[in-house]
Amino acid sequence: MTVALERPTVELGGAVAHDVERTTASTAAESVDATCRASTAPPYRRFASIPFMGFAPNDLGFIADPYPVYAELRERAPVVLDRATNHWLVSRYEDVNTLLRDRRFGRTYHHLATDDEMGRPSAPEWHAPFWHLVRSGILDMEPPDHTRVRRLVAKAFTPRMAEALRPHVQRLMDENVDTVAGAGEIDLIPSIAEPLPVAVIAQLLGIPDEDRHLLRPWSADICRMYELAPTEEDARIAIRACVEFSDYLRQLSRARRAEPREDLISGLAQVVDEGERLTEDELIGTCVLLLNAGHEATVNVTGNGWWSLFRHPDQLRRLRSEPSLVPRAIEELMRFDTPLQMFERWVLEDVEICGVEVPKGAELGLLFGSANHDPAVFERPDELDLGRDPNPHLAFGAGVHFCLGAPLARIELETSFATLLRRFPRMELVEEPAWKPNYIIRGLEALRVRV
Numbered sequence: 001m002t003v004a005l006e007r008p009t010v011e012l013g014g015a016v017a018h019d020v021e022r023t024t025a026s027t028a029a030e031s032v033d034a035t036c037r038a039s040t041a042p043p044y045r046r047f048a049s050i051p052f053m054g055f056a057p058n059d060l061g062f063i064a065d066p067y068p069v070y071a072e073l074r075e076r077a078p079v080v081l082d083r084a085t086n087h088w089l090v091s092r093y094e095d096v097n098t099l100l101r102d103r104r105f106g107r108t109y110h111h112l113a114t115d116d117e118m119g120r121p122s123a124p125e126w127h128a129p130f131w132h133l134v135r136s137g138i139l140d141m142e143p144p145d146h147t148r149v150r151r152l153v154a155k156a157f158t159p160r161m162a163e164a165l166r167p168h169v170q171r172l173m174d175e176n177v178d179t180v181a182g183a184g185e186i187d188l189i190p191s192i193a194e195p196l197p198v199a200v201i202a203q204l205l206g207i208p209d210e211d212r213h214l215l216r217p218w219s220a221d222i223c224r225m226y227e228l229a230p231t232e233e234d235a236r237i238a239i240r241a242c243v244e245f246s247d248y249l250r251q252l253s254r255a256r257r258a259e260p261r262e263d264l265i266s267g268l269a270q271v272v273d274e275g276e277r278l279t280e281d282e283l284i285g286t287c288v289l290l291l292n293a294g295h296e297a298t299v300n301v302t303g304n305g306w307w308s309l310f311r312h313p314d315q316l317r318r319l320r321s322e323p324s325l326v327p328r329a330i331e332e333l334m335r336f337d338t339p340l341q342m343f344e345r346w347v348l349e350d351v352e353i354c355g356v357e358v359p360k361g362a363e364l365g366l367l368f369g370s371a372n373h374d375p376a377v378f379e380r381p382d383e384l385d386l387g388r389d390p391n392p393h394l395a396f397g398a399g400v401h402f403c404l405g406a407p408l409a410r411i412e413l414e415t416s417f418a419t420l421l422r423r424f425p426r427m428e429l430v431e432e433p434a435w436k437p438n439y440i441i442r443g444l445e446a447l448r449v450r451v
């Protein structure tokens, strides 16, 4: 692989991507047109239907096991335009890792250009509350704004701060487990996987106990818009949640500004000064991001991780007999079945990737799940090996947007898995779980177990 970071173009891999794309493009384009004509849905709904080399993010079979399709993509088309979703799919580890760190690709382009200048259609006017909220959070900012706001919140999420929370996380986990012990059969997702990260992040930010039940539904509703083909109904539900969540946080942060407490919202509310350090909208956007990102993926790592363990009884036995393996096992479970399968980047200037010219304004789909199964980096990538070391997986991303909550997520997951292994040493699966119809934030509908 050659990466020319100093030059105006990137050359990644030695690829045949454009050939594959050219031979299939007309079929795909015809199918897109056919779908558009047949559909009464608005345009953003219409790219739902054409699997490219099996890449079918709306198909439950693909969602259940995308890894064989990824292997094909890495082999035959490592950088390729999927016309159905209008994303350039990037599937090799080294490319994903490099592009995440390259400033010619951004989570947003609005710091540099308008939609028109980028050749992108503008979102419908009624989507404004969603985009305003999302663009006010650090995940959708780029430097220098990103640097300024991330610096303000990062202090609360250092490895040392996370470590200090460990006893508290353990207490919460023990309480949850006490509640279900003796219940016989439970659904692990709502009874164990969800309550822990929701309680931890809510407490950190300072959401009053009596309001915590609001967080999970708001987050789930907003996350509908993160999938590749949200319907009009998804958009309406998400936008209503954005408005309610923003109003709620605006009131709460104003109350905390007047009467601060020992929590992150109070801390941030003190530095709101409309311009210099933090605007009120940035506070709200970033707190919504923290509350949502602070539990969605952790819930799915718990569910998907246990499902992987049940499918690999030898590895589960190994973990039960060697609990000190838990921290490494968590990393491997995140690599093996990556909870966030794809993240997007905008191409901010014309570039060449893998010998493929990718124009300014294009959208990349960086396939984290694929990168984490790349045999160029991981030996026997499709095997679950809880002792894998080193394990440089990309489940937490890389570059300036590297997951802010990674140290906290690791502590929550270690506590959760270790406690379940200890308290329910014979926990077993009741029935094969079903996947939610979501590709990007990928998790199980339920995970019924006997405790």
Ligand code: HEM
Pocket (backbone or CB within 6 Å): 107, 138, 139, 140, 150, 157, 201, 289, 290, 293, 294, 295, 297, 298, 301, 339, 340, 343, 344, 394, 395, 396, 397, 398, 400, 401, 402, 403, 404, 405, 406, 408, 409
């Ligand atoms: C296992 C659980 C988690 C996984 C797999 C995960 C994964 C990720 C990934 C891949 C990104 C980067 C996205 C991109 O580059 O486009 C990210 C960003 C982020 N995550 Fe996490 N995350 C997890 C848990 C958490 C937790 C517990 C928090 C709460 C504090 C959190 C807060 C954030 C924030 C604030 C960002 C944006 C950072 C920035 O843009 O600078 N995450 N996460």
